[in-house]
Amino acid sequence: MIVRCLKSVQQSVIDPSGVLKSSWNFENTTKGYICRFTGVDCWYPGENRVLSLRIGNLGLEGPFPQGLQNCSSVTDLDLSNNNFSGPIPQDISRQMPYLTSLDLSYNSFSGSIPQNISNMTYLNVLNLQHNQLSGQIPPQFTLLTRLTAINVADNLLSGPIPSSP
Template identity: 45%
Template structure:
């Protein structure tokens, strides 16, 4: 039988082990909470920056639930559950949304797919699109009212595989430097001019091209 002092030593040792486990787990907990808050900030920015006359977003993106994964059930939001419920896709095609390209998307830093096609998004594509959507693989902005030039930084979106910008009012030239990982590039029915960039020949994975 253990003496009282020995029993106390065992309890103290166990308490010390539990304390170490708690301390080491705190950074991950804080990191996860911070990531979720970042995604929430991103979605709130989209909701607040776009007019939603048909109330597709307004009735779903309420941010009332206290559970961290509640945003994964919002209309048009796709989460990757292997990524701690992070927002991986925002698909809001054909919802009658109006406004400028939402710069708050920068807070969705695990986003790989964005589809805002078939809306009334106007203005220009941000010049720092490569920083706003640094991990994006699929960008669909076709059938909107976008104008101005395609930013040269689009060539620095190294993860981008699909780019659909057709049926807008984009002008100027196709960027000279294109991402070599591109598989689909659709730019038809815009006001583009100039020559097709020679860098397109380096896009060995390019299977679908629509420029005219």
């Protein structure tokens, strides 16, 4: 499952510098081999269970990466400082229900902030800074009781800021 996730992420992004192409080698099948991939941290060394996927600052391009629903064990997703564009998937909370940290800052994501992010009950950090997101901050964000940091600066947002419960 996790290998399928990483393969689809690798295939769905444009990788001009070849960072993922060169470091994500699926030919090696020794236990824990994916834990040595650039940006991949595993729960335990030698176990193919990904804790975090931190592929920020790699010059990656294209729409939001595909296949992340197969990375169900991931708790930290960092796609910051790349050139991703287009919408954030409306079903992101179904794809990655256990995220505690989501950093999509410094990209070119556009459209509205998905309302169902409010279903990510474990989310502590949400960074959407410096994109082209528009519309309002979903009022349902008040349901994110574990949220300790949120940054939506430098977007095209309008409307009220939801108050905390």
